[in-house]
Amino acid sequence: VSQLCNIPMEFLRDPLDLEESARIQYDEETKCTLIINDVPTIDMNHGQFDSYITIPIGIILGTDYIVTVCNQATNSLENVIKKNVNTSMKSRFALEILFSISTQYIEKLKQLNKQRLKIENNLRDSLTNKQLFDLMEIEKSLVYFLTSLKGNGDIITKLFR
Structure with a gap:
């Protein structure tokens, strides 16, 4: 993909790193732009209810191609494709993905x-360790969201500049 689309190899590798933070990077040599944003996904380590983490997704705007890279399947692109967005307008397409x-x-x-x-209503009846752990999982999800949304917001601000 790197050779076929003339994309720097690190633009394809960086979004696969789960610790990668939201950012924009431009490569002068290939004229490619990398946008890394965080997307919410279910935390598979918690099975009682949906707990979330965030993972990076890379949107690479090349001269002739738009490439997305993510460690897991995400429906961000499916939602954009359903809208029939014109992919020749690369910046607009990237913004549609970010909106999704x-x-x-x-x-x-x-x-x-x-x-x-639901947990709070159950807490009124009786307090159990499970309910406290469930609330902690929700809090963990919210911390992931807060951290990621701050970075994502900075990226959108930079794009509009």
Whole structure:
């Protein structure tokens, strides 16, 4: 993919690093732009209810190609493709992907809030360790979201500049 699309190899590797933070990088030699943003995904280490982490997704805008790279399947692109966005307008396409990611955060926050309300209602009846651990998982998800949304917001601000 790097050779075929004339994309720097690190632009393909960096979004696969789960510790990568949101950023924009431009490569003068290949004229490619890398946008890394965080997307919410279910934490597979917690099975009782949906707990979330965030993972990086890379959007690479090349001279002739748009390439996305992510460690897991995400429906961010599917939502954009359903809209029939014109991919020849690369910046617009990237913004549509970022908008789709933002929409996912809103949906996940609604789900977390429903879970929180359910746990709080159960807490009125009796307090158990499981309920406390579930609340801690929700809090962990919110910390991931807060950290990622700050970085994602900075990226969108830079794009509009």
